[in-house]
Amino acid sequence: MGLVSFVFTKFDAEKKKELQKGMQLKQDIIIKGVKVKKVGKTGEVIEIDFGARVDYSPDIARISIEGAATFVESPEDTKTIKASFDKNKKLPAKWGVNILNIILIRANIKILMLSQDLNLPPHIGMPTIGANHKVSEYIG
DSSP: OEEEEEEEEEEEEEEOSOOOTTOEEEEEEEEEEEEEEEETTTEEEEEEEEEEEEEEETTTEEEEEEEEEEEEOOHHHHHHHHHHHHHHSSOOHHHHHHHHHHHHHHHHHHHHHHHHHTTOOOSSOOOOOOTTOOOOOOOO
């Protein structure tokens, strides 16, 4: 499955009050819809509409984004993905993991940037170096 396009369509970020000890983070991602779109005279792509949200609670801040990821797949697989989503509101396992990972990577980066702009802690763990970290002298 090849990614053709990835666009964000909505950003909503609000910090209501200052951070407090014991706050909780809740992250959620949803697939809002699946559409098959015609490309050229005979081609088709599949567009996945999504939403991602991070809540800093209790009622401290909220960041939500929406967008669409467009993929190219064989016509048979495109129909299978669309039919499966229409029937049970889930992506088929064969493609779902790949689709969700692509969306998560891009959405998490954007949410991370928005959280930094609002002076909020990151919603995902970031790599850090401890005080006792030894720097390797390997250069090859």
